[in-house]
Amino acid sequence: MSDRFAEALWTRKGERGDLIPLLQAAQEAQGYVSEQAMEAIAEITGIPLAEIYGVVTFYKGFRLTPRGHYVARVCTGTACHVNGASELESTLINEVGVERGQTDAEGIFTLEAVNCVGCCSLAPVIMVNDETHGPLTPRSLTQLLKRLRREAKLAMAPKEAP
Numbered sequence: 001m002s003d004r005f006a007e008a009l010w011t012r013k014g015e016r017g018d019l020i021p022l023l024q025a026a027q028e029a030q031g032y033v034s035e036q037a038m039e040a041i042a043e044i045t046g047i048p049l050a051e052i053y054g055v056v057t058f059y060k061g062f063r064l065t066p067r068g069h070y071v072a073r074v075c076t077g078t079a080c081h082v083n084g085a086s087e088l089e090s091t092l093i094n095e096v097g098v099e100r101g102q103t104d105a106e107g108i109f110t111l112e113a114v115n116c117v118g119c120c121s122l123a124p125v126i127m128v129n130d131e132t133h134g135p136l137t138p139r140s141l142t143q144l145l146k147r148l149r150r151e152a153k154l155a156m157a158p159k160e161a162p
Contacts, residue, residue, distance in 0.1 A: 018045055019055060023062060032063040068103045068110040069152040070128050072096070072145075077116030079123035083135070088124050089113065091138040095145045108152040109145075 019041065026037035033056050042049045056062040074080075074089045093099060096109045103110040117132060119125050125134030126141070133144055 016045060016047060019047060019052065023052075023056060027062060030066070032066045065103060066107065068106075069108050069156060070148055071110045071112060073112045073114045073117070073127040075115075075117045075119070075123070075125045075127070076113050077120065077123075079120035080116075080125060083123040084137070085124045087138050088126060088136055088141055091141050092126070092145070095142055106153075107156070108149055 022041045022045070023033055023037075026033045026041070030037065038049055038052045038056065041047070042052055056064060072092055074085055074092060076085050076089075080088075089100075092109075092111055096104050096111060098104050098109070098111055100111050100113050114127070117125060117127050119132050119134060122132065122134035124136055125132055126136060127133070128144075128148060133141075136144070
């Protein structure tokens with residue numbers, strides 16, 4: 001359990017109204033709401049674990065699994081759609097090996113679709129974390145994904161002690 005989440009647990013009064021702020025604190029600290037976090041919240045608030053799970057699964061803003069190092073969002077807005085967004089999504093699915101809303105086994109990519117990223121003049125586009133890439137073709141997207149995979153593996157590699 002992270003220090004930020006533990007602090008949030010102990011600074012709250014444990015009332016039912018604390019549920020959403022505690023879930024938000026857990027997700028902010030861990031990147032998702034873990035079973036351990038839900039159990040801790042249940043203990044503090046007295047809310048049954050099943051009810052907490054129901055809240056987490058009801059709101060789209062909460063996640064039950066960690067996201068990848070990169071979150072790749074395919075724009076499915078009109079401009080991107082007519083300029084080949086479906087081909088980009090197919091390329092993402094094939095190259096990464098997971099469907100929308102899933103994270104690959106290495107924890108590098110999470111795939112999502114969004115209605116519009118507001119970069120219609122660059123259509124079709126994807127956003128990777130907070131960076132927009134476009135206009136893309138399936139080939140340029142494949143090259144981008146290879147580069148990002150290399151960078152993520154370097155960033156995620158364990159650091160040797162000096």
